Amino acid sequence: MKILLTFPGQGPQVPGMLHDLPDTDDARDLLSRATAVLAEPVLQLDSPAALRSTRAVQLCLFIAGVAYARQVLHTGIGVDFTSGLSIGAFAAAVSAGALSYEDGLRLVALRGELMEQAYPRGYGLSAIAGLTQSQIERIIAQVHSADLPVYLANLNADDQFVIAGSEAAMSRACELARGQGASRTRRLAVSVPSHCELLNEPAHKLANAMAGAVLQRPGIAYLSGSTGRVLWQPERIAEDLALNMARPVHWLDAMVSAYQRDVRLAIEMPPGAVLTGLTKRVMEQGEALALSQNPLSLIKTLAGRLTGR
Template structure:
């Protein structure tokens, strides 16, 4: 198998995520302890016990999902002798790009946690509640989505935020503009267009105040060259250049998450046959099935998942 590690974004959080690993592997618990110490917060307690409403808050969900992903990677390395360099690439969906960078040694876990806490807070503060929102356009291709967006732009800021998979595009912007785009999507005959239960319009120009905050924070952050190239959200292409990574993390706040393109580049140009999804849930593996039949997804959540994955890698070696 030719491997990429991929890391989920917001929406994959669940109470109890990573708990089995923390209970059974000291290396996983150490990750959670490190994140708690960096943030001065009992985030691991919130992850273990909830409530889900608090865990879902952007400023908590972002570092929590990174912690769950890095716990998987630390257990793979320390307990199953599988290093990130077993992969040809790493990539992450939105906040998952920070998880990917931490997994590849580009960011420390503590710095990734602090940056994601700030990112979550800055994204939440950027737009007053109610002034912006997001919507999923199900069954839309890029052309149909562009037509819906154009209709939305007559009422305000509106753009494609996430190109997740064929037929799964998310738009973001001012509430009135998103409502106009949804109405146009209905006229175009899209299968479904619906608002998402989000607290802010992520990945659109309305997030510029958050991008400014992240620009300042990232300018001061220690970023190392990653052990394997990181496929960036904003370009759907790999890089291992530190200053490029720094710049693209800022651009990512207002820019489109080009996930479908990232997956297709890894498969078609990078020759990837397995995308191992490290962390909570299996959202990326499910989207992969819609995107290509030339690669398979491998969710890595539980100890059993990790053991089977490590055994399969050793068989191939």
């Protein structure tokens, strides 16, 4: 039986999240290195005002993801796969050993800046639950136009999707979705239209910057949240990281792929818990747990019981 670490995308960020990292030498070292690389006091990134910035949110999630993953790994839990949704992919790549922490910091900071500059206002993401993919696609086809751009961005489960686009287009699409029986529609705490062609230009700028980073074959399997495929080649991981902001998220496919590869324990890094619920729907056997909701000692005991390690 295998173990997977999952890393959330934007949405679960909370003020003070970097101040609440584990009180360990390793976490303090990561914060110190982040301050040096970014040339700014990193502990100011998690204030309520700072978290209105896409760049700050993404850096906080990245740093937290790496810190908590290291805490898990240092307990002796044998991790076989890492996978991240959107910005979570960068923490997954660092935790797998494919990308250095310092390069990750530089790339995540640039990623956030590029996304903010592309769409500083009037765009974002909305979640729709309770409809099928074909229903969502028909609604998008009905609403989408040059003036009202809207796209299918995340395929999280059979009946849970995220759309990206302008505020007006998303509002109209959600209205139609509710009229067709959607159980819930919700504007997400994301201020850019991620995972659609609206971000093609900033994605390719990030790909150019990725050429300056050094990637290597990971020691832990890197499972792409965009494609659902396990990637080992450094150049393919680099492409996946750079372009994922403009590609739809296929989280359901990724979790099906993990389950088919004998994953029976998925551990979501704080501050997220949403991925855990989505993963539970796929894992007919085994467990999916959020570290933010369960003590690490319990997770370690469960990991030993499931894997016999």
